[in-house]
Amino acid sequence: MGRPPIAIAAADDWDDWVVEPRLPAGIVNLGTSREINLEILSQLKPDVIFSTPYLERLRPKLERVAPVESFPVHATGSSPWPNLVAAARAMGKRLGAEQEAEGLxxxxxxxxAALSERVAPLRDRPVLLAAFQDARNAWVYGANSLYEDALQRLGLTNGWTRPTNPWGFSQVGVEALAQARGARLFCLAPTPPDALALLSGSPIWRATGFADEGRLFRLPPVLAFGGLPSVTRLARLLAEAAQRA
Structure with a gap:
């Protein structure tokens, strides 16, 4: 929207988890989201602080510095998409950037809409989106996730139909992936360095079917709990992968 923040939490982790949009130079790192450096925040004298219900316990401390606006986007037990759009518009209104928000x-x-044509080669099979925690466990994204919203808008079928938590993913053992053995599996970074190496020698992994050639695709990071730019980033990466499918 052309209104970069003066500071954010976990700025050092941005390139590992978010990537897009790129962080402009000079944005101050406030520490972790759970342990905000209130001294630095106070010195910056912000006009407004944007937060989420996940960090509601911090609101009393943050409100001593500036007005707080909290946006329920994820973990609502429903599709994040309408919440993403509503949050973008609300922030635009608060920042005097309503036209820029509508442009976003x-x-x-x-x-x-344009990328939905480029992902056509992926429509012959369901798509599975997962993040490996280690060689035995993974988060698999389904209903009520940002990833699911992206798949729906691209005309792709999510191969994960099991119930998910309020954040839109299931935490499962690798063996559970076998239930979607007809799908293509897209593994999103960051991945523990030894996870895929250990998987390659696992009989459990081979039994899932994803050890076969052309069944596993590795993708760069896409913030699963991000905003509208995360949706388009995932769509672009899937469109690029479709050319290799």
Missing amino acids: VARTEAEL
């Missing part, structure tokens, strides 16, 4: 929403919808 329009660009997102237009890019997803």
Whole structure:
């Protein structure tokens, strides 16, 4: 929206988990989201602080510094998409950037429509999106996730139909992936360095079917709990992968 923040939490982790949009130079790192450096925040004298219900316990401390606006986006037990759009518009209104916010929403919808044509080669099989925690466990994304919203808007079928937690993923053992053995599996970074190496020698992994050639694709990071730019980033990466499928 052309209104970069003066500071954010966990700035050092941005390139490992978010990547897009790129962080402009000079944004101050406030520490972890659970342990905000309130002294630095106070010195910066922000006009407003944007937060989420996940960090509601911090609100009393943050409100001593500036007004707090909290946006329920994820972990609502429903599709994040309408919440993503509503949050973008609300932030735009608060920042005097309503036209820029509408532009962001329009660009997102237009890019997803264009990318839906490029992912056509992936429509012959369901898609499985997972993040490995180690060689035995993974988070697999399904209903009520940002990833699911992206798949729906691209006309792709999610191969994960099991119930998910409020954040939109199931935490399962690797053997559970066998239930979607007809799918293509997209593994999202960051991945523990030894996880895939250990998997390659695992009979459990071979039994899932994803050890076969052309069944596993590795993708760069996409923030699963991000905003509209995360949706389009995932869509672009899937479109690029479709050319290799």
